[in-house]
Amino acid sequence: MTGTPPGNPPLRVGLVGYGLAGSVFHAPLIAATEGLALDTVVTSNPERQQQARAEFPEVRLAATPDELFDRAGELDLVVVASPNKTHVPLATRALEAGLPVVVDKPVAGTAAEARALAALAEERGLLLSVFQNRRWDNDFLTLRELLAEDALGEVWRFESRFERWRPKPKGGWRESGDPAEIGGLLYDLGSHVVDQALVLFGPVTQVYAESVVRRAGAEADDDTFLALTHAKGVRSHLYVSSTAAQLGPRFRVLGSKAGYVKHGLDPQEAALREGKRPGPGWGEEAESLWGRVGSGESPLTGGGQVTATVAGDYPAYYAAVAKALREGGPNPVTALEAAAALDVLEAARRSARDGAVVSL
Numbered sequence: 561m562t563g564t565p566p567g568n569p570p571l572r573v574g575l576v577g578y579g580l581a582g583s584v585f586h587a588p589l590i591a592a593t594e595g596l597a598l599d600t601v602v603t604s605n606p607e608r609q610q611q612a613r614a615e616f617p618e619v620r621l622a623a624t625p626d627e628l629f630d631r632a633g634e635l636d637l638v639v640v641a642s643p644n645k646t647h648v649p650l651a652t653r654a655l656e657a658g659l660p661v662v663v664d665k666p667v668a669g670t671a672a673e674a675r676a677l678a679a680l681a682e683e684r685g686l687l688l689s690v691f692q693n694r695r696w697d698n699d700f701l702t703l704r705e706l707l708a709e710d711a712l713g714e715v716w717r718f719e720s721r722f723e724r725w726r727p728k729p730k731g732g733w734r735e736s737g738d739p740a741e742i743g744g745l746l747y748d749l750g751s752h753v754v755d756q757a758l759v760l761f762g763p764v765t766q767v768y769a770e771s772v773v774r775r776a777g778a779e780a781d782d783d784t785f786l787a788l789t790h791a792k793g794v795r796s797h798l799y800v801s802s803t804a805a806q807l808g809p810r811f812r813v814l815g816s817k818a819g820y821v822k823h824g825l826d827p828q829e830a831a832l833r834e835g836k837r838p839g840p841g842w843g844e845e846a847e848s849l850w851g852r853v854g855s856g857e858s859p860l861t862g863g864g865q866v867t868a869t870v871a872g873d874y875p876a877y878y879a880a881v882a883k884a885l886r887e888g889g890p891n892p893v894t895a896l897e898a899a900a901a902l903d904v905l906e907a908a909r910r911s912a913r914d915g916a917v918v919s920l
Contacts, residue, residue, distance in 0.1 A: 571885055572599035574628050574635045576650055577642035578608040581664045584832050586641045592838045592875055595882040602628050625650055632657040644742035648673050655680050660687035665751040667898045669742045674899035687884055689891050690898040694752040697826040698843055698872035699810050706820055711853055713817030718796045720811055722749040723804035729778045737779025744780030746771055746905060749800035754901045757796040764788045768917045769908035774803040786908050821859045822851030826872045843872030
């Protein structure tokens with residue numbers, strides 16, 4: 561992690577939103593990052609205010625973003641972890657107030673909005689970063705190492721699944737059918753699996769998607785499949801679902817030399833939900849969950865070589881943000897990268913609607 565230079569106080573962070581994203585992911589990771597200090601939490605919900613004060617006794621509370629921006633001069637970074645529809649207006653206000661900003665995914669509802677935000681940040685000379693934390697998942701980091709070592713040869717197909725079994729809708733804006741809410745799995749979990757595919761295999765030329773609402777009472781897509789054709793020839797098959805009664809492998813990657821199959825989700829989200837915080841052994845998983853690399857036989861019947869999973873490292877994201885602000889280091893996830901993923905998501909929405917392949 562990036563330490564605070566001698567004589568320099570930590571960068572003061574204002575966090576807008578204390579729901580799932582704010583309380584489970586952002587606040588603990590900010591507080592665990594050397595060089596950053598969680599200064600203010602914005603939430604109008606009394607229970608969430610009480611929760612924030614209990615978890616971070618020294619934090620200041622604000623009921624509205626207006627209260628936060630009224631004292632913008634007392635902050636060094638704003639993190640937007642509020643509902644999706646507020647991402648663009650709040651990020652715009654932060655940048656116009658002269659503050660660097662981190663925005664949870666999806667950064668915007670459209671690629672055009674993401675690129676406009678990127679242009680504003682560049683014009684103001686400010687950092688605009690997107691919280692694509694699953695670039696630091698254990699399986700993703702492991703796969704990147706395998707590709708760098710050419711352990712699989714030329715990759716032909718990348719299968720990625722983010723599946724859950726939630727037969728009853730939970731409600732809330734994430735499952736709303738109102739387009740203004742930017743809800744549904746395509747833009748939620750889809751933002752992760754598409755971003756990972758682009759980082760691994762580069763730009764996409766064609767998109768095909770199937771997106772449906774399966775559950776009674778649900779309004780937004782809860783079972784979605786995307787087929788991407790990358791410019792370099794790799795085919796990515798991406799599944800996001802709340803209706804998977806039997807979960808498939810998280811990754812199944814097929815190459816000219818070998819394949820890699822990995823089951824189970826990265827343990828960091830579960831650990832954060834349980835109140836655990838980054839420290840020794842963070843992001844490590846049990847050997848029983850390690851994937852296998854091999855060819856010619858199913859890993860479920862002993863095929864392939866057990867391959868140690870690299871420890872997941874969500875703290876690396878905010879460490880990189882701190883380094884970017886302190887030392888001019890690289891932005892860990894740019895808005896233009898997020899815009900490229902939104903190009904794919906928008907094409908997927910059109911494809912699912914029209915039943916056609918969309919070219920990019």
